[in-house]
Every structure is written in C-alpha cells, then in structure tokens.
Amino acid sequence: MSAFNISFIGAGNVAEALSARIISAGHNILSVASRSGASAAVLAAATGAEWRRDLSVPDNCDILVLAVTDSSVSEVASAVTVPDHTVIVHTAGSVPLSALMRTSRAGVFYPLQTFTKGFIPDLSKVPFFVEATDESTLKVLKELGNQLGAGAWDCDSERRRYLHVAAVFTNNFSNFMMTTGEAIASGAGFDPELMRPLIEETARKALHAGPSAAQTGPAVRHDTRVIKSHLELLSFSPEYQKMYRIISRMIIDFYKEKGR
Amino acid sequence: MSAFNISFIGAGNVAEALSARIISAGHNILSVASRSGASAAVLAAATGAEWRRDLSVPDNCDILVLAVTDSSVSEVASAVTVPDHTVIVHTAGSVPLSALMRTSRAGVFYPLQTFTKGFIPDLSKVPFFVEATDESTLKVLKELGNQLGAGAWDCDSERRRYLHVAAVFTNNFSNFMMTTGEAIASGAGFDPELMRPLIEETARKALHAGPSAAQTGPAVRHDTRVIKSHLELLSFSPEYQKMYRIISRMIIDFYKEKGR
Numbered sequence: 345m346s347a348f349n350i351s352f353i354g355a356g357n358v359a360e361a362l363s364a365r366i367i368s369a370g371h372n373i374l375s376v377a378s379r380s381g382a383s384a385a386v387l388a389a390a391t392g393a394e395w396r397r398d399l400s401v402p403d404n405c406d407i408l409v410l411a412v413t414d415s416s417v418s419e420v421a422s423a424v425t426v427p428d429h430t431v432i433v434h435t436a437g438s439v440p441l442s443a444l445m446r447t448s449r450a451g452v453f454y455p456l457q458t459f460t461k462g463f464i465p466d467l468s469k470v471p472f473f474v475e476a477t478d479e480s481t482l483k484v485l486k487e488l489g490n491q492l493g494a495g496a497w498d499c500d501s502e503r504r505r506y507l508h509v510a511a512v513f514t515n516n517f518s519n520f521m522m523t524t525g526e527a528i529a530s531g532a533g534f535d536p537e538l539m540r541p542l543i544e545e546t547a548r549k550a551l552h553a554g555p556s557a558a559q560t561g562p563a564v565r566h567d568t569r570v571i572k573s574h575l576e577l578l579s580f581s582p583e584y585q586k587m588y589r590i591i592s593r594m595i596i597d598f599y600k601e602k603g604r
Numbered sequence: 605m606s607a608f609n610i611s612f613i614g615a616g617n618v619a620e621a622l623s624a625r626i627i628s629a630g631h632n633i634l635s636v637a638s639r640s641g642a643s644a645a646v647l648a649a650a651t652g653a654e655w656r657r658d659l660s661v662p663d664n665c666d667i668l669v670l671a672v673t674d675s676s677v678s679e680v681a682s683a684v685t686v687p688d689h690t691v692i693v694h695t696a697g698s699v700p701l702s703a704l705m706r707t708s709r710a711g712v713f714y715p716l717q718t719f720t721k722g723f724i725p726d727l728s729k730v731p732f733f734v735e736a737t738d739e740s741t742l743k744v745l746k747e748l749g750n751q752l753g754a755g756a757w758d759c760d761s762e763r764r765r766y767l768h769v770a771a772v773f774t775n776n777f778s779n780f781m782m783t784t785g786e787a788i789a790s791g792a793g794f795d796p797e798l799m800r801p802l803i804e805e806t807a808r809k810a811l812h813a814g815p816s817a818a819q820t821g822p823a824v825r826h827d828t829r830v831i832k833s834h835l836e837l838l839s840f841s842p843e844y845q846k847m848y849r850i851i852s853r854m855i856i857d858f859y860k861e862k863g864r
Binding site: 413414415438456457458459460463465469470471494497503505506507508509510511512513514515516517518519520521522523524525526527528529531532533534536537538539540541542543544545546547548549550551552553554555556558559560561562563564565567569570573574577578583586587588590591593594595597598 | 673674675698716717718719720723725729730731754757763765766767768769770771772773774775776777778779780781782783784785786787788789791792793794796797798799800801802803804805806807808809810811812813814815816818819820821822823824827829830833834837838843846847848850851853854855857858
C-alpha cells in the first residue's frame with residue numbers, strides 16, 4: 345500500500361471524520377485550509393498538518409479533498425490552485441463531478457453516512473461511492489475507499505443523486521419521525537427519553553431483518569380503527585395529522601403491492 | 605419479592621416476549637390459551653405451562669394477561685372466566701382500561717416497545733405504563749413493571765393514547781422512512797444493504813444526543829437548492845414527492861420555532 349499525501353479544503357464535520365480515518369489508515373494529512381480560517385487552524389493542529397491561509401496546497405499533495413458544503417463546491421473548485429499531478433475530489437452527494445470543471449485528475453469521493461461535528465462515525469463500516477474523470481484517478485479513489493471504508497462502489501453523478509435522496513429518507517426523515525414521537529410524548533407530559541429504548545429496538549430490528557420486513561403498526565396490519573383514533577387525537581396539529589395520514593397511506597400501499 | 609402465578613390469553617409476539625422475561629424474573633407461567641389453539645400449544649410447551657383449550661385459568665392464577673390484538677381485547681375480556689381474586693390486564697396501547705368492563709382487579713400493563721415474532725426485545729430496558737381500577741391492583745402492576753422492565757409509570761387511558769401515537773412515529777414511521785430509502789436506492793440499482801451503516805449511525809446519534817439535536821440534511825439547513833433538486837428527481841413517484849415535501853416543510857418549521 346502506498347501512503348497518500350492528502351490536503352483538505354473545508355474543516356467541518358466531514359473533514360473531521362475523514363481526516364481522522366485517513367491518519368489511522370496510515371496516510372498523511374499535509375495541509376488544511378478553509379474560507380473561515382479558524383476551523384482550519386483547529387483541524388490542522390489536531391491532525392499535525394500545515395494550516396494554509398489561502399486555497400493552495402503543498403507541491404507534494406496527491407489528493408486534495410474539498411470537504412465543503414454542497415452549494416460551495418463549484419465556487420471553491422474554481423478558486424483553488426494545485427499542481428498538475430494533484431487529484432481534486434469533492435465529497436458531496438448532490439453535486440455532479442462536472443462542478444469541479446476539470447477534464448482530468450478530478451473525482452467524487454462520497455461517503456454514504458451522516459456527519460455531525462464532534463460525533464465521529466466509524467468510517468470503516470461506510471461504503472464510499474466514487475467517480476472520476478479518468479481511469480487512473482478512479483483507481484486511486486477506489487484504493488482509498490477500500491482502505492478507509494467498507495469498500496468503494498462505482499457511481500456516476502446521476503445515480504449518486506438517487507443515493508443522496510435515499511439517504512435523506514433513511515437518515516434525515518427517519519430521525520425526524522423520532523423527533524416527532526418525542527415531541528408528542530413530551531406534549532402529553534412524558535419524559536421524551538422514555539422513547540429511547542424504542543429507538544434502539546427500531547434500529548436493531550431494521551438492521552437484523554431489513555426495515556421492510558421489520559415493519560409493524562396499525563398501517564401495515566390495516567387497523568383502520570386505530571388509524572382513525574390516532575388521526576382524531578392529532579387534531580391539535582393539522583401538520584401531524586397530514587403527516588400521519590400520508591405515511592400511513594404509503595405503508596398500506598407499499599405492503600399491498602408486496603402482498604403482505 | 606413474591607413470585608406471581610401468571611396466565612396468558614394470546615400467544616403472539618407480545619406474549620412470547622413477556623412470558624420469557626416473566627420466567628427469567630422468577631415468576632411462573634401457569635397456563636396459555638388462545639382462540640386459535642396452535643400458537644398457545646407452542647408457547648405453553650416453550651414455557652412449561654398448561655395449554656388451556658378454553659378461555660379459563662387455573663384457580664391459583666394471580667394475574668391473567670390478555671396479550672391479544674388491540675381490536676380483540678374487549679371481546680376476549682367478556683369471554684374469559686377467572687376466579688374473583690385474579691387480576692386481569694391487557695397490554696394494548698390504544699385500548700382504554702374500560703374495555704375490560706370491570707370495576708376492580710383490572711388494569712393495563714403496556715410495554716412501550718415494538719414486538720415481532722421470533723425477535724425478542726430486551727424487556728429489562730423497556731418502560732411499562734400502568735393503570736388499574738384500584739390501588740392494590742396498581743401496586744401489583746407497578747411491582748411487576750419494576751421487576752420485568754426499566755420501571756413502571758402511571759399512565760391513564762387518555763395519556764396512553766398519546767404515547768401510542770408517539771410510538772407510531774418513533775418506530776413505525778421512522779422504519780418506513782428507512783424502507784423508502786432502501787427502495788429508492790434499490791430502484792437506482794444499488795444493493796439496499798449499502799444503506800445499513802447509515803441506519804446504524806442514525807440510531808447511534810439519536811440515542812446519544814436525542815433525535816432533535818441529531819437532525820442533519822437539506823431541510824434543517826434550509827438548502828432549498830438541494831430540496832428542489834430532490835423533488836425534481838422524485839417526479840417518478842408523486843407519493844414520494846408528496847412525502848418528501850411535507851416532511852421537509854415540517855422539519856423547516858420545527859427548527860424555525862426552535863431558532864436553529
């Protein structure tokens with residue numbers, strides 16, 4: 345295995361998680377920069393890297409990772425200065441490869457995971473989805489994905505958009521359902537933490553059997569009496585009611601098609 | 605601690621999980637009955653209990669647990685024959701205590717958890733919500749909840765309805781969001797199991813910080829460009845689009861009120 349020299353632009357939650365894993369996998373972090381200098385200084389210190397105050401990288405940089413918000417990728421990509429041999433990648437699920445505006449030595453290195461500052465996921469379990477302008481860059485990204493994560497999968501920009509919206513359902517929306525559950529319990533005077541064992545079991549079952557097989561509740565068993573009674577109870581919030589109605593309808597239709 | 609003699613009517617997933625925990629906590633299962641005899645015979649054999657072919661219990665039964673579907677509680681309660689001293693409880697979240705049609709020695713013993721046949725949750729972590737027609741019955745149910753689970757909480761029938769609808773969001777709906785995520789990934793040609801590390805991390809974060817603090821994604825950061833692009837992508841399914849739109853709107857409103 346060759347050790348890569350890697351630089352970062354962007355020092356948020358993705359950079360924090362990736363850089364920690366890059367070091368533990370035996371690669372080097374050369375430099376860290378960001379548009380607001382403070383976070384880059386902190387991450388540079390934490391990783392023993394050089395803190396760059398502009399958007400350049402050292403001459404021996406093999407890979408520059410743009411770990412910036414989806415909406416900044418294209419702007420940052422057009423502002424960086426890198427040597428010809430350096431590969432530039434971004435990590436954003438919703439941004440096409442073309443946003444890097446390069447015809448060679450450019451790629452996408454997308455970890456399918458949720459990142460929150462200060463709460464680092466175990467990247468060794470995470471699949472990386474990769475795409476590149478050329479074969480040799482693709483080879484580098486696959487090697488890196490295999491070393492850092494659970495593996496590297498080919499994924500062009502169009503299919504990555506589907507993956508990204510899938511991740512919004514799997515993580516963002518499922519999490520918000522848990523938030524709503526706690527809000528309803530809390531509104532009725534219960535400590536919302538009483539819902540936590542149910543969150544734990546929800547994940548355990550979904551991971552064991554897959555979420556589709558793990559579905560329980562009034563909608564999947566067509567219990568219209570309970571569904572009606574819940575909708576009545578939720579009359580205090582037309583929004584909750586609407587959400588309850590449409591998701592229950594979706595569950596009923598999904599399992600009707602599957603013949604359960 | 606006094607050991608209780610406990611009988612079951614109903615031999616489905618709740619009875620399976622409860623009876624296992626009852627035995628491990630040092631109580632006795634006296635008998636099991638159900639309207640379709642087969643499942644009761646299996647559970648009776650598994651717990652070393654008597655298989656009853658009618659809806660009666662042995663004379664020394666302290667507690668009869670009606671672990672039947674929500675819609676059958678009232679019908680089964682009116683058909684059982686029990687000694688005067690026996691406490692009758694049901695375990696259904698959506699069914700009022702009054703469905704047992706008794707003025708004494710009746711109660712509700714509701715475990716806030718999701719149950720699937722053959723996949724037994726760790727009941728020692730689970731909160732039990734209890735209610736009874738009289739103080740001495742309530743005391744028995746609290747003692748049992750403290751011994752079997754994480755504790756016993758007072759909860760009248762009206763507040764239990766809120767808890768039940770909260771559980772639908774926390775478990776049923778969050779699980780269906782994961783199912784939808786896998787369906788979208790699968791539709792784009794990905795192995796749905798690639799979403800599993802994201803499920804695991806979603807739960808890990810929600811359990812660590814609480815789901816409300818763990819929220820990430822385009823809606824919570826008001827990224828209208830990504831939201832629009834996802835809605836466009838979902839044009840192949842008006843239902844997915846509708847679900848995406850209303851949940852994103854709810855997330856935006858929820859965090860606007862919280863000032864995040």
